[in-house]
Amino acid sequence: MSSTSNFLFLFLVTIFLLSQVSSFEDAIEAQAHQPQVVKGPNRRLSSVDCGGLCAVRCGKHSRPNVCTRACGTCCQRCNCVPPGTHGNREMCGTCYTDMLTHGNRFKCP
Structure with missing residues (x-):
């Protein structure tokens, strides 16, 4: 029993x-799937929630504020955030993988 x-x-x-x-x-x-208004000179609607997805993406980063800021920029420009907290960058295509900083490092986390 x-x-x-x-x-x-x-x-x-x-x-x-x-x-x-x-x-x-x-x-x-x-x-x-909720649109978000993007601030700045290139105002447009984004079809992804960049803030929420970047908070998840950068949640375990050693410098979460820096990561979230870079992720937000990449998300707004490429309209994509890769799944997980690390890696999988190729899932967002060349827009996300080819974006570089002024120091020629990969911008998008």
């Missing part, structure tokens, strides 16, 4: 966790 109740408990916990992950992913996707 206890093995059945343990199985039922684990099954219910698994279902609960899967539903939470699904609702979290839905919330992130909903944020990504």
Whole structure:
């Protein structure tokens, strides 16, 4: 009887966790489709939430403010932020991967 109740408990916990992950992913996707007004001389609408996506991207960076500022610039220009906290830059195409700083370093985190 206890093995059945343990199985039922684990099954219910698994279902609960899967539903939470699904609702979290839905919330992130909903944020990504909200337009944002870009400040500066090249005002235009961006189809991604640069602030939210860059906060996730730079959350574990050693210098999060510097990372978030660079990420925001890249997001506004390229309309893309790669998934994860590091790497995957090629998923945003050449606009994101080829942008350089004045010191010829890669600008986009």
